Amino acid sequence: MKGGGRRVAITGYGVVAPCGIGRKAFWDGLNGPGITGHRSIEIADWDPSPYFDSPKESRRADRVEQFAVAAAAEAFEHAGRPAVDTDRFGTIFATGVGGLRSTQDQIEVLIAKGERRVSPFLVPMMMPNAPGAAISMRYGLRGPNETICTACAASTHAIGYAARLISWGMCDAVVTGGAESAGCSIGVASFGNMTALSTSGSSRPFDVDRDGFVLGEGAGVLILEEWSAAEGRGANILGEVLGAGSNADAHHITAPAPGGTGAIGCMRLALTDAGLEPGDIGHVNAHGTSTPLNDAAEAAAVSEVFGPRGIPVTSTKGVTGHALGAAGALEAIAMLLAMEHRSIPPTAGTTSVDPEFTIDLVVGAARSWTPAPSISNSLGFGGHNGSIIIGPV
């Protein structure tokens, strides 16, 4: 990563998703069947109680924050405690919409019962920075604590920025990632009426019959540490953040730039940042939302950067749904798991790759591979693009 020259180790991660809670269940889920019959997929039977001291505390955390603290608990358990000054331990977190459920619930209370019944806890429940604030308070992290809200690119941007703070020397460790829980009725109606959601109830990335995404939810949290400090404490280093790219389409509030020009530029920025050539990359974890426009632009971009059918591409959204601001974190974790298991999960839900696309999509079954640096793309409404390159140890 350009800038400070300090290397960035990934030493732990945690995940909460509809296809699995915890890294083992999540990996099984990534290799499981795709979603069918849902416009929005939620984590079934979610129980926040293990992560909070009392029902009072959990009730005052929006579901998005509950997911974040649960994933953080697993990540810290996985990483062990980084041996760094807490003043130099940052929290760079992400969400697309923050506490939308609480906002909707309390607007309903306002309309039904009047102003005097609106919860005094709504503000700290709805504010998008609440998940990051909660994590820093739990672990006593006094370094920079910022929340990035670049829609579906948010957690990829967060991981990239978190890594850069370490590379630049401003932090020695950062907890990063993203959380989302927007599947309340206003969320589903909003995404549905803009025709982003699948009318057939399945996410089928890059399929000729793709018709939109299934709204997902969840959280992914990663612990990043300055490499030599991680080595020095004997941490189990799981991967390295090699580079990150961030740019803007400057084109349209929801539609991607034709030909994926923004995504092309973004992937090239990440490659340059990592000091790598396209041929050094072993696998693309695509944004692959399953919308007609995103997948066309992204397929064109991947073909342009890596050559026609030049690299295995997968999208995990067939099983995770689209977790918006958490998507990039879930997908960074999916890449780390693909390295650990030496297997690229298939693009669930997809059966017939759009013949217009010249990409080597992993479909049908997982593909064995020799772990190599991998790139994950996240392309957000607003024209926000993010790419991150993670390398195996």
Next chain:
Amino acid sequence: MDQAMFARFRKCAVEVLSVSEDQVVPEAKFGDDLDADSLDLVELVMALEEEFGVEVPEEDLEGIETVGQAYDLVVGKL
């Protein structure tokens, strides 16, 4: 003290403050004994207003420190 009435009050306190029933006694202090801060009290008063069908203006909460004081305040509005 009307025991049936106090039981309704106690039920609200148990739910809102995540405390056990035997903690909700008249002499219990919200801050020291029930770990409740000022916003917890606002939420408790909302629940009590719903339960008892009364309205407790915010200024009436000044100086309310114990369960017994809060109970008397709410019941006094009936």
